[in-house]
Amino acid sequence: MENVLKKLFVVLLLCLVQSAVCHADTFKGKIVNAETGEILIGATIRSEINPQPGWSMQNQTETDSTGCFFLNASWEGRIMFTFSMIGYKNARKVDYAYGKEVNDTTDLGIIKLQPTALMLKDVEVTAKMPRITMSGDTIVFNPEAFKLKEGARLDELIKKLPGVENRDGKLYWNNKPIRLMMNGKNLFGGDQIIGQLPAEVAGKLKLYDRKSELARHTGKDEGDEDHVLDIQVKPGFLDKWYGNVEAQYQTKKRYMFNVTASKLSDHDPQMVYAQANNANRYIDRTMNSSMNANIDGDGKSQYGSYNYQHNWQTKGADKFDNNSFDISANMGHSDGWNTIGKSTETFFPNQERTFAVSESYRYKHKITPQMQARLFAYTDSLNTISVNVKATYEKIRNTDEYKGASYGYEPNQFEYHSLSAALAAKLGDALYERLITRNRNYQSSEQQTRGINIDYTWKHFLGKKGSFSLQGYTNINGANEDTHINRNLEYLREKRSETVWQYYDRSNHNLSTRLGASFDYWFGKKVYVNILDNVTYSRTRTTRDFFTDNNEQNVVGGTPTTLDPTNAMSYLMHKWTNQLTLKSTITPVKALMIMPKFSWNVYRENTDYRYGPLDTTA
Known part of the structure; x- marks a missing residue:
């Protein structure tokens, strides 16, 4: 084995020498x-x-x-x-x-x-108090060596740290993402909460690489680590509430209000957020995510969330544990709408000039309640359990309307007519004689989506040699959609019209579950092996019933009753997957790391798919 590794090292060294020839x-x-x-x-x-x-x-x-x-x-x-x-x-x-x-x-x-x-005025470094000191492999920043404006927030201090930058709300240190911790524990609220806390809460800021749970047990680095910024909180700043309230008001159609509050604690941190606005913004915040986006052309929204965490230690596992239980509940509501008007002139050589006017309107109503709970705990010094449960629900009502008309005209006798005038024109009117088409479309739908996702892991550490774990997940979700469509198109020059009523209900149900085992082991100090085997089963069912009528006598309460088999469908799929992965990290010498990997995937699918007959001759 050693001879093979030596030969491989020589080959790699020759490759490096050849690549260095480029001067x-x-x-x-x-x-x-x-x-x-x-x-x-x-x-x-x-x-x-x-x-x-x-x-x-x-x-x-x-x-x-x-x-x-x-x-x-x-x-x-x-x-x-x-x-x-x-x-x-x-x-x-x-x-x-x-x-x-x-x-x-x-x-x-x-x-x-x-x-x-400006720099000299804004940042002051004193000779008695250095900004940066080293403690082993840990970089320690002294907050008092950075001059900040009165009332500055913690995020302003962190952004001043050399090498730290903010990209789309996420902090990076020398191009690597930062994991925020507080007093050695995960910071509840992460990147979101640092904008609420005053900078003076920080006594020290420590930057270091935190090893994985496996590396902390074995003392050997398998390459899985986080870049951590650990905020050491001054005494007297814990177990207190921090936050802010913002309110803006212009008119009844333009207001915005939000309140953010966080309890800083080693044992029971909490976070509350609520907002309401009529300024076309949808904003949400939970313990591990946030969003701020436009609703539509115009809109309003309301949102509220409550997030809680409990931290504790397991007797006998004080050296390793970071036990926590999180729970988050939130509710969002939004209404968005938009109206778009268009006018179009069309002209080609030797063809009649036409002028078209149209207007489209859409409206969306949405509610999205969610709940999430997470648990990570050491049951003793050698065993951990992790469970994450998330339940979601979403209900959306959409309304879309389209109205349009086109008519011919002579360029030297052009007269603009509004859409309402074109739609109201009757036989005998001057405008009616010039109309080519009129179009009215209406569509409404209601969609409901439900889901629950559970993932779980049990891990047992094998002393300083490695670990064995069982993990899996179960995901169940479904969706239902009911849609009504009514279209009316008039060809006035041909003295005919087409009217169609359509309705369909669509349902989709999915089940996916996985069970797997993972084995991590160190053979000596230079060879690390990981074996992972996962078995996954999924089942997906989709159905759609479609109804179409051109005769109003068959329409009951705005819903057609004649089945349209051409557009009806059903779909059922069963899928089994077995994935086996074997990978290793071999370090024969300090400057060389070899990482071979082998994967074996087996798929099996069974599908029952039915769709209505298609007219291929058309």
Whole structure:
């Protein structure tokens, strides 16, 4: 085994040597704050070379977490570097690049960027209190070394940490997502709650890599870890409520109100959110998600949620446990509507000119109550259980109306007519004689969707060797839809009209369940093996009954009674899946990691599909 690994290592080393043959002149350096000497992370370095007159080659990079940078130059010529960062004055440096013919590294040394006056005023670093200190592999930030405005929130402090950035509401450190914790426990409310807490709650901010539960038991790293920002709360700030209330009012059609409150606690944190607005916004917030979006062209909504967590420790498992039970209940309601009017002129050579007017209107009413509960707990020092249950319901009522008319005209005698005038024109009217078509469509539907999802895991740790777990899920959901359609099209020049009434009810029911086992094991210090086997069964049934009538005598209460077999359908599928995965991580030497993987998937499907006859000759 060792001989095989040695040969493989030699082959990989030769590949690396061959790939290094591509030469390029390299420039390196380090960027710091000219006032404090603090390294600047994420500073931008741009280079520009003019190999020939009128020809410019540019390149760009950023400093890493140590403030250093490397930049390659593949062309020969005078090269100018520009160093920049928000809040600092730009700096420039000129050198000479020898291009591809030279494989050399030029050290530009330490580049010092001078802070702007605004930066000096906003951020103050004292000599007695450094911003950053190291404690083993943990980076510790001192909040008091950052100058913040009075009343600043915790999220404002976190955004000032070197290397931290906010992308679409999610925090990243050096391009890696951050998991927020508080006093060593998961922060209830995550990225959402930090905008409510005052910055002064933080005594220290610790940044470190948190190992997986398996790695914490075995002491060996299998590569599954989180980038954690742990907020150490000052004494006296726990077990208190924090939040804010916002209200805006313009007219009866334009108002917005929301209240957000969170209880900061090591044992029983809570979060409450409520909002109401008539400003076309749908906003929701739960313990692990949020949304803020337009409803339609116009709209109003109301929403409320309550979220609670209980944390505790298991006797004998204090070293590992982070036990918690979460529950969330929320209710959302929205009404959205939109009206669109159009007028269109159509003209082609040697053809009659036409003018068309139309108006469409839509309305949607929606309610969405949901409940969710999560549990993670150590039953003792070697066993954990995890259960997640989510129940959802959604009810939607839609109304869509369309009205349109078209008529011919002479360009030199054009007269605009409104849609209402075109629809009201009767035989004998001047406008009626010019009408080509009139169209009225109406559609209404009601949809209901229900679902419940349960996933569960039991894991047993095998001392420092690995773990064995059983996991699975069950997902049951269904949907029903009832739709009414009425269309009326008049061909006035042909003195005929078409009217159709349609109705269909559609139902969909799904069941999916999985049961699996996973085995993780370390053979010595250099070989890690994971075996996973999952068996999944799913059943899907869809049916649609369709009715169509052109004769109003067969329509009862606006609903047609004649079955339309062409558009009726039924569908039933059974599916079995067995997935076996074997993967390993082998580290023969510190600089080399081999990760082989084998997967075996077996699928079996059985489908019963029925659809009405189709007229293929048409």
